[in-house]
Amino acid sequence: MRRTKVADAILSGHNLYVSRGGRSILQDVSFSLVQGKTLGFVGESGSGKTTLALTSVGLLSSEQGEVRYKGRSLSRLKGQDLKDFRRTVQYVFQDPFASLDPLQTVRSILQEPLFIHRVDRKEAAGRIRQTLEEVGLGEWILDRLPHQISGGQRQRVALARALVLDPDILVLDEPVAALDVSIQAQVLNLLQDLIQRRSLSLLFIAHDLHLVHLFCDRALVMYRGLVVEEGHVTDLFARPNHPYTRLLLQSVLSGIPGEPLPEISPVDSEEILPDSGCPFAPRCNRRIDICKQRVPPAENRDGVAFRCFRPENEPKRS
């Protein structure tokens, strides 16, 4: 929201707007990814988190505002600079079965980006071998097709494909959501390792708040295209300011036998998106009249930014 630490941001978005068919998908969204850190995009389906990720890497363009890579506007990158940017930023999708070409062997999946970026055959082979080792796969996998390997292995291949180009920034869109529980932990540990070893900067998209808490330094909480709260994850989780952040946290199951399901304020599923005001207002149990009239401005409090007229931690009035 606020342009914090623009100086050390490797990738930042400034007042981004995206709409489709007259419907606003991103509304005045700003973010800042600091070199070597992990920034989470949190929200439910339709919150705009994937749209924001795609916009951040230039796969979608914003109608207003701009994305900056190391301070330079993406829209001004041309020729070799643009090609370099595309090497620097790699995207790993949620479902490795859908994102890997079923007709290509793992070898050609891993070679393709290297050839596009004009790495010669000999060096390519070396890089592929090294990257495979890094993601914990043997060379036996090179001649397999995606359907011949397991889901966890497919996600490792997808990671390897992103890493062969030696990127600085990795975008992970729900990287373990499609994996079995026993495989998730393996892939998550591998990610932790890679982040540290390669000092990667990460955009991490997830709906699982446990994962966000484990992985991210800061997080944006999004609701219907609006960033409703942004801050360091420990602050967000300990003291949510926005009622939606609180609702998300309340929905997390404790997993303790005998404990009742969390009681949450009912979602009016047939609710229509309001024409004006805070998009969360129809579901919000703290709403007041003004919430339906205009979108709350971003407000900063103790390093956390949020958009709410009646935040959860209002200073006590005597």
Place this chain on the structure above:
Amino acid sequence: MIDPTPLLRIDGLTLHASHALLEEVDLTLQPGEVLALVGESGSGKSMTAHAVMGLLPPGIRVTAGSIELKGEDVTRVDEARWRQIRGRTVSMVFQESMSALNPVLSIGTQLAEIFRQREDLGKREALSRSRDALAGVRIHDAEGTLRLFPHELSGGMRQRVMIAMALAAHPDLLIADEPTTALDVTVQTEILHLLMDAKKSLGFALLFITHDLSLVAHIADRVAVLYAGMVMEEGATEQVIHHPAHPYTRALLRSRPSSATRGRPLPTIPGNVPSPSERPPGCPFGPRCEESEPRCSEHLPLLVSLQDGACRCIHAENQSG
């Protein structure tokens, strides 16, 4: 005080395609009880559910064992009898509501069809019952929703419609196959509340299929943990979660992101879930188990009864003597 004829008794159920898919699965469900079937992909949990619904895909045969619904072995009944059983005795909510609903028919047409078929109602009466059914799953604008098509509804609303359909004929047993996996967390909580409240008022038993042990803790009376087509552990929810008897259950509980600490690696289970054609000899979990011994690969451990439950592990075999 166990009812002599439980609502559902699965006894030694074994299913084969080209390989064994399920092996000697034993499960029992009393009226009004909630049993969670937990497992990873390929564990056989959905296959078990489809067998109980009489909806096994072609090519999959019951090669041993039985499935008794209210005392009747349904592995031996014909399709005409199944049409009487499905909906009334047992009904199912599927994970993918988009593919389970007919995309070219309105919600009203699909729901009314159930009442016209099952209760031989006229068109108007069937529609009015459909409206009540939607109101029963807390859809406020039931009238308007009847006119909508599946793609016009959100995932959560479609799942409500699926539940309304499954409960239309007041079944004794509802099978819910990962009904909230594709939903957002806040919507998941609502659907779970809806299911549990409906269970309370209608009194059906629930067979809940999931991979999520945290969810199980809140809704299930009993849990069965499946792995590679076998029941590895079964017992009261609190027992299984607080005092898991099987190393696989323990490993699953440990590897949940919710039990991890920031900055420290998560405990993992090495290796992969074996596909039916790759199942190892002996205990199927043996090669991935941190407590395995050479004899684990020699024979398949028996499902040994424990104080309140059962466990398929040589260590449990030893304990029970």
